Amino acid sequence: MSNEPTLRPERPFFSSGPTAKFPGWSLDKLSTKSLGRSHRSSYAKGRLKYAIDLSKELLGVPEDYLVGIMPGSDTGALECAMWTMLGSRPATVAAWESFGNVWIQDAVKQLKLPNLTTLDADYGLVPDLASIPQDNDVVFTWNGTTSGAKIPNTDWLAPGREGVTINDATSAIFAMEMDWPKLDATTYSWQKVLGSEAQHGMLILSPKAVERIESYDPEWPLPKLFRIKKKGKIDRAIFEGATINTPSMLATEDYIAALEWAQSIGGRHAMFERANRNAQTVFDWIEATPYLRNMVPDPAQRTNTGVCMVFQGEWYESLSAEEQANVPKKIASTLEKMDIGYDFNGYRDAPPSLRIWCGGSVEQEDIKRLLPWIEWAYEELKAGRL
Template sequence: MTDTPALKPERPFFSSGPTAKFKGWSAENLSTEALGRSHRSATGKARLKYAIDLSKELLGVPEDYLVGIMPGSDTGALECAMWTMLGPKPATVAAWESFGNVWIQDAVKQLKLSDLTTLDAPYGEIPDLASIPQDNDVVFTWNGTTSGARIPDTDWLAADREGVTINDATSAIFAQEMDWPKLDATTYSWQKVMGSEAQHGMLILSPKAVERIESYDPDWPLPKLFRLKKGGKINTAIFEGATINTPSLLATEDYILALEWAKSIGGRKAMFERADANAKLVTDWIEATPWLRNMVSDPAKRTNTGVCFVFQGDWYESLSEEEQAAVPKKIAKMLEERHVGYDFNGYRDAPPSLRIWCGGTVEQEDLKRLLPWIEWAYEEVKGGRA
């Protein structure tokens, strides 16, 4: 029987979204000047514009790209891009986990695109992206939030490709470098890598994306929340802080606080390094633990944010499917009850698994303290004591 570990994580927050806030975060540090003010006021609009400008600076977004705040988190931003840009050319939607499959369903059942190809792969794998024609529009997820599989590179996207690229980068951005010249519409949410409050998303458009939006009017109705044009041209005010609908200025201040923290520690490069180091710690532990297996077999395709792993071995494989599915749930429940680790069970549609968030707001010492507890809980479950 494994001894109960002596130390617990100081910050037991390992959810893959909303993720942990950075160490030292306090609500007392939030600016309150804009609270109670209209988001259309000079004060409110200035704070929204500051969030946009700081995001663009930290991410290294090209100067001629537009960055705007969208409603509905990453989902709202991504679907806005799909609804406003897809249709005039053949399209390919590629998926290898649950959220990518939502974009497939949008293309098939909602937009009902007439010239559509879908590519999918099981959890832990990535489809043959090189098979996508360069004149096709393409929708893809840079980093599989619920599978832990990310694209290893962008070699499959030609620099001079005709089609537009729509990139769901929500669990990658601020942890992995974006290849901006090959990306036309990139989306993410505040509550992922930056650990900020949820509900708001970001939409980043290249000049090529702007040209598509201005030159194309979809056949389907566009909800107000997706209307990016005014007088046939892109409404640039949206990308200067005049949001389409009313945002939470409190959430905006929380996002700004996280951005300022990231800048203070060295910007996106420091965030990349922190995520890489955290993920290496967890993946090395998985490799050294015989009853665990990384959900992603190819190391080149493994994420540095939401690391996903499944169980293996004689004991586990002797269980029924129902019993196997219960193992990670029991472990996660045991450790939550002991305030050791919160919300690290695998995604509901994924294979039975655990998923530990390793993004830059997580402290490595907390991960080091969590892992022995997982070993202890596994032995308790295996021994029938849980």
């Protein structure tokens, strides 16, 4: 039997969403003064506005952009942008993993957009974004949460382009710098890179996005949760602490605590650095491990958050497809039962893989301690002992 590693991660949280709480998090760090209050009370509304303002400050969002809290996590925010902005001109939806393909299905089957082009690519690859016409509206995912492939840059978006850009940034924001002048609607959720609680999303709108929403009425009916304008104008109250439906003030306080932690360590750039260090630790290990390869072949397109890896080599390739699929599952489930690492099996629709979250709320030392355990579990499985 191979020797078990001696060091265990102190915080074995490697899920890609909800992600690990920030180091030192505990319930007693959350303010409870807003609990049991109406979310429309001056105090609770002030806390919601504070969450908006601190988000805007930390992310470096331009002053003339609007930031609002939306129901339904990143999904609700992104679909609100699609339902309210698309349909007035040709559109392209680009996808290279599971969630991007959901936006394609929304455009094709739900909105049934005329003049629609879809671009897709296999897991680990990014389609030819430069082929998108600049007068098209475009929906894209900055970072493929389930494939580990990100856009390497925004060179394919021309300054002052005619179409609007709708950016699903949920597993990228707070880990990668956003090119705000080229982004018209950007969305994310609290439970991703900051590791806060779920069900709330953020919608960030440029002046160009606001103009589109105010000047365009889509043909389809809008659910109440997507109605962000009144009497032909954007409802600015939503971007000042009011919400369309009732938010969880406990989740809001948890989000505020995460924002304040990020601010205390140096803001978004410190978060970028932490994610980069964490991801490089995993990249280097993959390169040094013969039976693994990064799911993303192009280093410029590799994420620094949900790093995805697939197995290779003579032993693995001798297995049946079903046996191959069980390799990452067995490794992840074994180490979960041992409380070594939680939730790092690959996404259910992705190729059989492991996915280690490397965002800024994870400590590098915990990743370093996890990796030898994966090696141990692999050798145990190969030897037939798991």
